[in-house]
Amino acid sequence: MTTKTHALAKSESALVPVMGLILLGAAILFTAGFAQAEMLHDSAHDVRHSIGFACH
């Protein structure tokens, strides 16, 4: 292994936690956004049924 490839491997391994954090953040944002959208949909659905608005 040359010094160059060693340095490259080192910088790539340093990127792994950063990429992991980005993916984790994206996953949390996506999950939170989806859960919130589902919650909003459910509450809007309940309101529609409670006022007798045709929805199905």
Ligand SMILES: [Zn+2]
């Ligand atoms: Zn409905």
